[in-house]
Amino acid sequence: MGSITSPRIGELDASTCSLTRTTTPRDVPAPGSPEELSHSYCTDHMVTVRWTAETGWETPQVKPSENLSIPATAGCLHYATQCFEGMKVYRGYDGKLRLFRPDCNGERLSGSAVRSSLPGFQPDELKKLIARLMEVDGPRWLPRDRPGSFLYLRPAMIGNGPHLGVQVPKEALLFIIAVLWPDVSKVKKYGQPGAPQGLRLYASHPDNIRAWPGGFGYAKLGANYGPSLQAHGAAQALGYDQILWLFGAERQVTEAGASNFFVVMHNADTGRLEMVTAPVENQLILPGVTRRSVLELCREKLADRAVGGLAPVQVVERALTIGEIEVAAKEGRLVEAFVSGTANNQYFITPVELIRSGDVDISTLGASGEPAGYASLIKSWLEAIMYGKEQHDWGYVIENEEK
Ligand SMILES: *Cc1c(COP(=O)(O)O)cnc(C)c1O
Numbered sequence: 001m002g003s004i005t006s007p008r009i010g011e012l013d014a015s016t017c018s019l020t021r022t023t024t025p026r027d028v029p030a031p032g033s034p035e036e037l038s039h040s041y042c043t044d045h046m047v048t049v050r051w052t053a054e055t056g057w058e059t060p061q062v063k064p065s066e067n068l069s070i071p072a073t074a075g076c077l078h079y080a081t082q083c084f085e086g087m088k089v090y091r092g093y094d095g096k097l098r099l100f101r102p103d104c105n106g107e108r109l110s111g112s113a114v115r116s117s118l119p120g121f122q123p124d125e126l127k128k129l130i131a132r133l134m135e136v137d138g139p140r141w142l143p144r145d146r147p148g149s150f151l152y153l154r155p156a157m158i159g160n161g162p163h164l165g166v167q168v169p170k171e172a173l174l175f176i177i178a179v180l181w182p183d184v185s186k187v188k189k190y191g192q193p194g195a196p197q198g199l200r201l202y203a204s205h206p207d208n209i210r211a212w213p214g215g216f217g218y219a220k221l222g223a224n225y226g227p228s229l230q231a232h233g234a235a236q237a238l239g240y241d242q243i244l245w246l247f248g249a250e251r252q253v254t255e256a257g258a259s260n261f262f263v264v265m266h267n268a269d270t271g272r273l274e275m276v277t278a279p280v281e282n283q284l285i286l287p288g289v290t291r292r293s294v295l296e297l298c299r300e301k302l303a304d305r306a307v308g309g310l311a312p313v314q315v316v317e318r319a320l321t322i323g324e325i326e327v328a329a330k331e332g333r334l335v336e337a338f339v340s341g342t343a344n345n346q347y348f349i350t351p352v353e354l355i356r357s358g359d360v361d362i363s364t365l366g367a368s369g370e371p372a373g374y375a376s377l378i379k380s381w382l383e384a385i386m387y388g389k390e391q392h393d394w395g396y397v398i399e400n401e402e403k
Contacts, residue, residue: 009056012049012121012174014128019136021045022064028141029180031149036180043137043151047129047176051119057174062133065177071162080223081159081169083112085126086258086343088150089134089178089398091142092388097134097398100342100386102127104289105155108220113157115219117168126155126176131398133176138401141178148387152181152343190351191372197365198351198372199339201244201256202235203322203358210245210254211284217254218283232257242339244322244355247284251322254284259341259350260291263325263364264313264374266333272314273335275374279317290340290348290382293394297381302374310373322357329362337364338375348386349379 022044029035042065049060075081085105090098106123114120130153134142142151155176159169190198204210208231210224211217217224231243242257255261255278262277275298280287298315305312328334337352351372355362365372384390388397 009054010058012057012060012125014060014125014132017047017060017062017129017132019132020061020063021136024064025140028143031146032182036182039179039181041180043133043141043178043180045133045137046178047133047174049129049174051172051174053170057119057121060129060132062136068160068173068175070158070160070173073162073164075159075161075163075169078164079159079166080221081116081118081172082157082222083109083116083118083220084154084156084222085109085112085220086341087130087153087155088181088342088386089130089138089142089153090150090386090388091138091144091147092386092395093147094388095144095147096388097138097142097401098386098388099127099130099153099396099398100382101289101293101394102130102396104292108287108289109155109157112219112221113172115216116159116221116223118157118159118172121174127396130155130176131396131400133178134398135400135402137178138398139403141180149183150181150386151178153178190353191376196353198337198353199241199256200239200354200356201242201352202238202240202356203244203251204231204246206246206251209247210243211247213282213284215283218280218286220286224286240356244357246322250319252278252284252319253322253325254278255286256339256352257341258286258343259339260285260288261337261339261352262294263320263328263337264335265325265328266335268324268328268331268333273311274316275313276316276318276320279319282319288341290342293382294340294349294378297378301381308373308377310377313374322355322362325355325364326357326360326362329364334364335366336372336374338372338378348382349375351375 035041046065050058106126110120157174160173161171244256245254264275352364385392
């Protein structure tokens with residue numbers, strides 16, 4: 001207890017959250033509507049929380065969705081003082097609303113904020129703020145009679161202070177919006193007759209690097225995206241789905257678009273079946289919540305037993321080169337490849353059919369040419385947790401939905 005210490009500035013505290021209801025609730029557009037396909041249609045309410053260097057976090061507000069008003073001199077518009085999260089809220093088959101491991105996202109957003117010179121916060125508070133928003137908007141925007149549906153959640157933080165001078169942000173805004181999102185997994189099913197077997201990835205050129213040691217590729221910052229979109233667009237124009245980002249002279253495989261990358265293959269020396277993905281320690285990849293969940297589930301369920309006709313597989317986090325993948329494919333040791341991420345276009349887990357590297361096409365379908373068995377098994381595990389078919393610690397239930 002020190003009366004001479006300076007007063008503590010406010011912590012982020014969701015329990016003080018205020019609510020101002022919209023007086024003009026909108027009709028909820030139907031699944032597949034142009035509004036949903038626009039990727040820009042928000043629910044009736046949003047969360048905002050102001051922060052200043054003097055007072056810390058102010059009272060969070062749930063209020064009618066509106067455009068932000070920020071000075072043209074705001075730091076985020078000039079110096080990329082910005083970070084974000086990508087999450088979903090799921091309407092379960094038991095009628096309940098759930099988030100998937102929201103503590104992980106809270107921790108990551110706070111870490112990303114600090115990496116972009118913005119204020120951190122207690123990770124738990126993000127989950128509580130999202131829950132407050134969905135208590136209000138959940139019942140109408142994710143109705144109980146539509147189990148198996150979801151909304152996309154976008155928590156973000158910006159440095160919105162007016163000082164154009166280059167400095168650490170003295171003001172910030174945390175906001176959370178819930179956006180209608182088309183469920184392409186219901187439309188575009190990979191591996192069905194007549195459909196593609198999976199994503200087609202285009203390996204990045206050496207003169208275009210997403211992330212580097214000492215950089216910020218491990219933080220979820222808008223600054224990682226702007227500079228990568230041109231390559232993404234060029235790959236799409238050539239008929240590919242995503243860039244597979246390579247790093248270094250040895251051409252390490254890091255991740256694909258906004259997804260982490262996995263390959264299942266037999267080890268060249270031991271013959272052992274391994275699921276290999278890039279490590280997080282060198283900070284080149286974004287540590288995906290889905291990635292972490294895939295690794296944890298596979299270590300728990302697949303390390304020493306076969307499941308559904310699929311052989312046991314050992315999870316390995318290590319630097320892996322595109323050359324190794326090419327050789328494994330040639331030698332018939334490659335079994336499958338897939339990507340993981342909340343927002344990737346099949347969401348959570350999508351098989352990969354092909355990697356274009358230089359002028360070589362590497363088929364990642366495995367010797368049998370069969371669709372990815374591990375990917376669909378893992379996807380079914382995750383789906384069961386997200387939609388409450390399986391009660392699991394990773395599913396966080398939003399209890400107090402309004403009537
Ligand atoms: C968000 C993101 C991912 C996937 O993270 P999840 O938490 O699994 O959704 C992977 N790579 C990048 C670059 C990302 O931005």
